[in-house]
């Protein structure tokens with residue numbers, strides 16, 4: 001069953017300084033419980049595409065369907081996690097993770113239980129009563145991920161969620177996300193400019209061309225579901241990396 005269907009989506013931004021064609025005729029169908037990563041050079045329109053799927057931005061042409069309904073704005077069926085973790089600074093970690101559940105009307109006992117479960121999953125047990133400012137960037141990002149997961153949306157949209165993290169924390173978070181997807185699969189669409197991350201996590205990598213963003217190629221990643229850090233060292237992984245790197249290099253040359 002299709003989860004997301006992007007049909008003929010183009011986007012032009014008009015500002016005082018002129019207009020920018022960010023996306024050009026994007027067609028993309030994402031199956032239920034797929035993990036799709038969107039890879040491309042800086043400025044090719046990755047975030048714009050994700051924001052249109054999330055309903056935070058409108059398409060100039062075309063539309064997006066989510067489980068058969070046209071996307072006209074943000075909705076609880078699509079959760080988003082951004083690079084800037086956008087936590088509420090006046091709320092504790094526990095309250096931040098509970099926030100979406102409260103909005104959905106989940107009763108107090110249940111939401112405390114669910115929030116604790118996800119705080120535990122992202123390795124923040126014991127930090128529940130602290131405020132975001134008391135945590136490192138990596139811990140804040142883990143909180144944002146826990147909040148996104150706790151809401152249990154049908155579709156999780158991730159915009160460079162690990163972009164600001166140091167390499168080691170980033171790898172831990174990638175494995176964590178893989179574990180979550182392996183144990184409770186859901187549709188995930190993630191924007192990244194990290195080729196290895198895109199391959200390690202996804203079952204399909206969408207490679208975009210330089211602006212105006214179009215889909216240049218889609219790589220089917222056949223690495224099985226049980227992946228971990230060592231998967232990066234396999235021949236198959238390196239072959240996907242070669243393929244994606246060549247596509248990206250061609251596009252980067254066009255920009256320069």
Ligand SMILES: Nc1ncnc2c1ncn2[C@@H]1O[C@H](COP(=O)(O)OP(=O)(O)OP(=O)(O)O)[C@@H](O)[C@H]1O
Nearest residue numbers: 013015020022041042043044045046047048049193
């Ligand atoms: N709100 C906006 N107003 C005007 N132009 C915009 C707006 N948002 C994005 N753009 C432009 O649209 C193009 C695509 O931007 P977008 O952020 O989607 O690219 P990206 O691939 O996510 O880039 P990066 O990898 O650098 O984050 C860029 O040229 C950007 O400057």
